[in-house]
Amino acid sequence: MQTIAERLKIAQSQLEAFSYQANRAPTDVQLLAVSKTKPVSDIVQAYESGQRRFGENYVQEGVEKIIALQQLEHIEWHFIGPLQSNKTRLVAEHFDWMQSLDRVKIASRLNEQRSPHAHPLQVCIQVNIDNEEQKSGVTPTAVMELADAVSQCKRLNLRGLMCIPKATGEQLRNSFCAMQTLYVRLKQVYPQVDTLSMGMSADLQQAIAAGSTMVRLGTAIFGPREKK
Numbered sequence: 001m002q003t004i005a006e007r008l009k010i011a012q013s014q015l016e017a018f019s020y021q022a023n024r025a026p027t028d029v030q031l032l033a034v035s036k037t038k039p040v041s042d043i044v045q046a047y048e049s050g051q052r053r054f055g056e057n058y059v060q061e062g063v064e065k066i067i068a069l070q071q072l073e074h075i076e077w078h079f080i081g082p083l084q085s086n087k088t089r090l091v092a093e094h095f096d097w098m099q100s101l102d103r104v105k106i107a108s109r110l111n112e113q114r115s116p117h118a119h120p121l122q123v124c125i126q127v128n129i130d131n132e133e134q135k136s137g138v139t140p141t142a143v144m145e146l147a148d149a150v151s152q153c154k155r156l157n158l159r160g161l162m163c164i165p166k167a168t169g170e171q172l173r174n175s176f177c178a179m180q181t182l183y184v185r186l187k188q189v190y191p192q193v194d195t196l197s198m199g200m201s202a203d204l205q206q207a208i209a210a211g212s213t214m215v216r217l218g219t220a221i222f223g224p225r226e227k228k
């Protein structure tokens with residue numbers, strides 16, 4: 001059995017190798033450790049190996065961990081799951097990033113609920129890149145409209161785009177390329193945009209080749225999850 005520290009090291013070196021193959025600097029691509037369903041003790045292990053960025057999918061569970069670990073310096077919490085509008089306050093009050101924004105109503109609520117004393121909430125718009133019926137995220141054609149709404153929210157800072165593609169093989173490559181195009185377009189309008197969050201364990205290499213700046217790894221770092 002590998003330890004979390006060992007798995008992190010392997011993930012980091014894969015990330016660097018894939019960046020190198022894509023003619024990109026290893027520092028271009030950040031690792032988000034997805035700790036959903038995993039205990040606080042696992043997060044502490046990752047933190048002690050130098051990991052600072054963690055992703056959570058479930059609001060209540062995430063907030064409990066954030067509170068339990070609030071003494072850890074420079075730890076950064078990303079919300080990456082679907083968010084109901086009655087739970088926005090918890091995200092606004094506790095998280096650093098919201099990566100799964102997909103509607104104006106959620107943006108307005110987060111903006112109202114974010115404390116003026118905290119850093120602005122860093123936001124990525126989730127794109128439903130394969131137009132799946134069940135999946136959250138805006139359609140590619142609706143990205144600019146939501147970006148415009150976010151840019152008018154003083155307590156939110158638009159940082160980029162996030163996706164969870166469904167496709168595999170050649171079609172996956174097309175989905176990643178479509179994301180890259182949207183990302184480049186967004187950056188032209190909003191110069192502070194610097195984050196393209198895409199790529200998970202199975203598709204790291206392709207995501208990095210297509211310009212991902214943040215890959216999200218859960219199982220590869222913390223091991224398999226029990227079904228909820």
Ligand SMILES: *Cc1c(COP(=O)(O)O)cnc(C)c1O
Nearest residue numbers: 034080200201216217218219220
């Ligand atoms: C769970 C999850 C991940 C990580 O998935 P793994 O397969 O465990 O690497 C990444 N992104 C999102 C949005 C997730 O919900």
